[in-house]
Amino acid sequence: xxxxxxxxxxxxxxxxxxxxxxxxxxxxxxxxxxxxxxxxxxxxxxxxxxxxxxxxxxxxxxxxxxxxxxxxxxxxxxxxxxxxxxxxxxxxxxxxxxxxxxxxxxxxxxxxxxxxxxxxxxxxxxxxxxxxxxxxxxxxxxxxxxxxxxxxxxxxxxxxxxxxxxxxxxxxxxxxxxxxxxxxxxxxxxxxxxxxxxxxxxxxxxxxxxxxxxxxxxxxxxxxxxxxxxxxxxxxxxxxxxxxxxxxxxxxxxxxxxxxxxxxxxxxxxxxxxxxxxxxxxxxxxxxxxxxxxxxxxxxxxxxxxxxxxxxxxx
Amino acid sequence: xxxxxxxxxxxxxxxxxxxxxxxxxxxxxxxxxxxxxxxxxxxxxxxxxxxxxxxxxxxxxxxxxxxxxxxxxxxxxxxxxxxxxxxxxxxxxxxxxxxxxxxxxxxxxxxxxxxxxxxxxxxxxxxxxxxxxxxxxxxxxxxxxxxxxxxxxxxxxxxxxxxxxxxxxxxxxxxxxxxxxxxxxxxxxxxxxxxxxxxxxxxxxxxxxxxxxxxxxxxxxxxxxxxxxxxxxxxxxxxxxxxxxxxxxxxxxxxxxxxxxxxxxxxxxxxxxxxxxxxxxxxxxxxxxxxxxxxxxxxxxxxxxxxxxxxxxxxxxxxxxxxxxxxxxxxxxxxxxxxxxxxxxxxxxxxxxxxxxxxxxxxxxxxxxxxxxxxxxxxxxxxxxxxxxxxxxxxxxxxxxxxxxxxxxxxxxxxxxxxxxxxxxxxxxxxxxxxxxxxxxxxxxxxxxxxxxxxxxxxxxxxxxxxxxxxxxxxxxxxxxxxxxxxxxxxxxxxxxxxxxxxxxxxxxxxxxxxxxxxxxxxxxxxxxxxx
Numbered sequence: 001x002x003x004x005x006x007x008x009x010x011x012x013x014x015x016x017x018x019x020x021x022x023x024x025x026x027x028x029x030x031x032x033x034x035x036x037x038x039x040x041x042x043x044x045x046x047x048x049x050x051x052x053x054x055x056x057x058x059x060x061x062x063x064x065x066x067x068x069x070x071x072x073x074x075x076x077x078x079x080x081x082x083x084x085x086x087x088x089x090x091x092x093x094x095x096x097x098x099x100x101x102x103x104x105x106x107x108x109x110x111x112x113x114x115x116x117x118x119x120x121x122x123x124x125x126x127x128x129x130x131x132x133x134x135x136x137x138x139x140x141x142x143x144x145x146x147x148x149x150x151x152x153x154x155x156x157x158x159x160x161x162x163x164x165x166x167x168x169x170x171x172x173x174x175x176x177x178x179x180x181x182x183x184x185x186x187x188x189x190x191x192x193x194x195x196x197x198x199x200x201x202x203x204x205x206x207x208x209x210x211x212x213x214x215x216x217x218x219x220x221x222x223x224x225x226x227x228x229x230x231x232x233x234x235x236x237x238x239x240x241x242x243x244x245x246x247x248x249x250x251x252x253x254x255x256x257x258x259x260x261x262x263x264x265x266x267x268x269x270x271x272x273x274x275x276x277x278x279x280x281x282x283x284x285x286x287x288x289x290x291x292x293x294x295x296x297x298x299x300x301x302x303x304x305x306x307x308x309x310x311x312x313x314x315x
Numbered sequence: 316x317x318x319x320x321x322x323x324x325x326x327x328x329x330x331x332x333x334x335x336x337x338x339x340x341x342x343x344x345x346x347x348x349x350x351x352x353x354x355x356x357x358x359x360x361x362x363x364x365x366x367x368x369x370x371x372x373x374x375x376x377x378x379x380x381x382x383x384x385x386x387x388x389x390x391x392x393x394x395x396x397x398x399x400x401x402x403x404x405x406x407x408x409x410x411x412x413x414x415x416x417x418x419x420x421x422x423x424x425x426x427x428x429x430x431x432x433x434x435x436x437x438x439x440x441x442x443x444x445x446x447x448x449x450x451x452x453x454x455x456x457x458x459x460x461x462x463x464x465x466x467x468x469x470x471x472x473x474x475x476x477x478x479x480x481x482x483x484x485x486x487x488x489x490x491x492x493x494x495x496x497x498x499x500x501x502x503x504x505x506x507x508x509x510x511x512x513x514x515x516x517x518x519x520x521x522x523x524x525x526x527x528x529x530x531x532x533x534x535x536x537x538x539x540x541x542x543x544x545x546x547x548x549x550x551x552x553x554x555x556x557x558x559x560x561x562x563x564x565x566x567x568x569x570x571x572x573x574x575x576x577x578x579x580x581x582x583x584x585x586x587x588x589x590x591x592x593x594x595x596x597x598x599x600x601x602x603x604x605x606x607x608x609x610x611x612x613x614x615x616x617x618x619x620x621x622x623x624x625x626x627x628x629x630x631x632x633x634x635x636x637x638x639x640x641x642x643x644x645x646x647x648x649x650x651x652x653x654x655x656x657x658x659x660x661x662x663x664x665x666x667x668x669x670x671x672x673x674x675x676x677x678x679x680x681x682x683x684x685x686x687x688x689x690x691x692x693x694x695x696x697x698x699x700x701x702x703x704x705x706x707x708x709x710x711x712x713x714x715x716x717x718x719x720x721x722x723x724x725x726x727x728x729x730x731x732x733x734x735x736x737x738x739x740x741x742x743x744x745x746x747x748x749x750x751x752x753x754x755x756x757x758x759x760x761x762x763x764x765x766x767x768x769x770x771x772x773x774x775x776x777x778x779x780x781x782x783x784x785x786x787x788x789x790x791x792x793x794x795x796x797x798x799x800x801x802x803x804x805x806x807x808x809x810x811x812x813x814x815x816x817x818x819x820x821x822x823x824x825x826x827x828x829x830x831x832x833x834x835x836x837x838x839x840x841x842x843x844x845x846x847x
Contacts, residue, residue, distance in 0.1 A: 031724065031726070031727050032724060032726030032727040032730070033726075036726050036727060036730055037725075037726045038355065038450065039450060039729070040725060040726060040727070040728055040729045040730070041355040041362065041363070041364065042355075042361060042362055042363045042450055042452040043363040043452055043729065043765055044363075044450065044452050044729065044764045044765060045729035045730050045732070045733035045764070046450070046764050049449070049450040049451075052449060052450075053449060053450065056449065084353075084355070084356075084520070085505065085520050086501050086504060086505050087505065092520070151552050151553075154552070154553060154556050155556060157556075157560075158556050158559055158560045158582070162560055162561070163560045163561070163562060164553070164556050164557055164560055164562065166546065166548075166557060166562055167522075169519075169522065169523075259549060259550055260550055260552075260553060261553070262546070262547075262548045262549075262550065262553055264519070264520075264521040264522040268521060269520075269521055272353065272520075272521065275726075277726065
């Protein structure tokens with residue numbers, strides 16, 4: 001067990017090292033750097049001014065030196081300075097993480113809140129008008145691009161409420177978050193809820209045909225008990241797996257939603273940093289994501305071991 | 316015509332607004348405006364975009380400024396800002412400014428004549444050690460400045476190599492604020508200090524830019540607003556919905572295109588919307604050093620197929636203005652009259668006739684419908700660049716030129732142009748001040764960094780210098796028209812049209828006066844107030 005742990009930790013370190021090299025090199029393979037972009041933004045392409053900026057930012061140094069400085073800084077918790085805002089990268093990244101996390105969390109919450117019960121209802125009322133209606137809704141959820149849905153939601157919001165939810169960092173608290181992020185979360189979560197609904201429906205239909213469900217019914221169990229206690233519990237396994245995968249996919253949806261609803265989250269920030277070739281922001285942010293993913297994988301593996309005694313890891 | 320009527324109506328409205336005692340200014344309130352993007356920085360001297368100057372001009376003062384109450388930027392409408400008065404010497408090569416006493420920077424330090432010298436020495440590169448700016452796109456504006464001398468704390472003199480009356484206009488531009496000697500470049504880019512009516516308190520990327528009233532502002536009683544809040548909203552549809560729902564008091568400048576205008580007015584019936592020429596032109600960059608456009612005949616055939624009216628119709632429902640190198644009248648002060656313009660290549664009234672002549676040239680060179688000249692048309696990968704490029708491709712087909720669109724990432728656009736790695740390019744050019752010196756020196760003078768095509772005609776350079784030194788306005792105008800004609804005949808950088816777009820605001824916003832020949836110079840906000 002001990003040797004396994006050490007091996008896993010070493011593997012984690014190796015993965016993160018590989019990621020760091022990959023991010024670092026790939027960023028520099030993209031044509032144009034911040035000096036190009038800053039001078040281009042001023043409508044000039046002056047080699048001297050470009051060289052001055054490159055020197056000031058240290059991007060004229062050999063790539064190995066740049067890499068060494070970054071990793072050295074990272075080890076000391078120094079993420080460097082953002083090229084564009086000229087603020088510490090950490091100060092730029094940290095405040096944005098909770099915004100996106102809240103948005104993603106709420107989106108997932110909405111997705112499960114609507115997807116699961118509607119999926120069950122759709123299965124239980126198979127081939128009724130309600131079922132057809134819910135299937136159409138779920139199909140539209142899967143086929144509507146989120147930027148378009150976002151705009152529709154904003155237009156409806158103007159029409160009905162005379163306002164749109166614009167993010168304001170000065171408003172804090174639970175209800176402020178709900179009022180600012182509720183609609184965007186529903187928009188980004190709509191696709192996931194549609195997927196969950198469809199999967200729950202098909203999974204439930206399969207389970208509802210099982211013998212033990214018929215037995216439960218013949219024993220006189222109530223409809224609620226049959227559907228939710230016996231059927232749903234067994235139908236949930238594939239759905240839970242998909243919810244986990246969807247949580248990762250939500251990040252992709254966030255980029256569009258953060259742009260349409262103008263939410264200053266980390267997803268939009270990352271895209272913009274890539275466009276500006278703001279290396280310190282992109283490198284550190286992608287690295288942060290890599291650390292989170294690798295750590296979660298590690299913890300999940302550990303949890304398997306703790307939860308299921310049948311799983312053994314060879315030393 | 317429609318634009319002219321709009322200008323006239325607006326002038327009348329402005330007159331009534333300023334003349335009526337019922338419109339006494341009220342102090343207080345926050346003006347909420349939507350912003351289209353993250354400004355690259357807050358340092359006006361380092362940038363060349365309306366995104367920076369419109370947002371941060373309110374934090375600064377110039378020596379002089381174009382009168383914010385006038386509709387037109389012109390030398391006759393220049394008033395003092397930090398300078399109380401100014402005078403030229405007899406040789407017209409020394410311009411002395413007497414500065415306003417008791418002005419303080421936002422950090423409480425006193426403003427002196429040294430700050431003026433510091434600023435322009437950094438901008439024109441005279442002080443190589445200065446770190447006040449790290450890039451300077453308008454260096455060429457000050458190439459005629461020999462020296463700047465400080466005479467005590469409240470007097471400064473610009474010494475010129477030769478007479479240049481336009482210097483005053485350039486100093487009046489929103490792009491010519493005075494920086495503090497004791498600040499550094501980084502401060503100016505992130506949270507600048509100025510002497511202006513508003514202090515920058517927050518510049519949060521992707522989120523908001525906040526400016527609050529400078530209570531120690533040296534112009535007593537101003538500004539009227541307590542604060543200005545620019546919300547950064549990159550998605551235009553979201554910006555428009557925010558304005559329609561009343562969350563923004565004003566749209567970003569020229570943000571409302573003509574197709575959008577109807578929708579905005581339908582949703583917000585009391586919105587005040589005004590169209591104006593943006594002084595931004597669409598133009599074609601031609602690589603004249605490499606085949607096929609090193610051949611003057613092909614250049615001529617290419618320009619003869621251009622139908623500027625079709626461009627205008629498609630891009631702005633016919634509102635864009637047809638002009639040569641200078642913004643055309645009535646908005647522009649220096650552009651040539653319509654009759655003269657119609658004689659220039661690329662502006663002919665009878666496009667079909669021009670195209671027939673162009674086809675003859677191409678046939679003579681061996682091209683035909685079955686054997687077209689194949690070229691690539693590069694442009695920045697942004698809709699406002701791509702759209703005219705696509706129309707150009709269509710029009711080139713009429714003269715046996717088959718163009719392929721080559722969208723280029725913005726980050727490498729000017730590098731590509733500078734390396735001459737293109738054949739034709741579709742470009743947009745904004746001119747900060749409606750003055751021939753600003754436009755010609757920046758875009759057509761052989762030594763300019765922003766003369767992207769490297770157009771080099773010693774005769775034109777000479778004429779540019781000549782008009783610059785000319786103090787008689789009528790004589791200068793004739794020289795300007797001669798230059799415009801030469802540039803058009805040389806197919807230097809054919810102008811396709813001058814963009815016209817709308818800016819809208821809520822009727823409670825008062826004191827708005829959009830100037831008609833530049834979008835870059837009227838953003839001090841010290842006369843704005845809210846009628847709540």
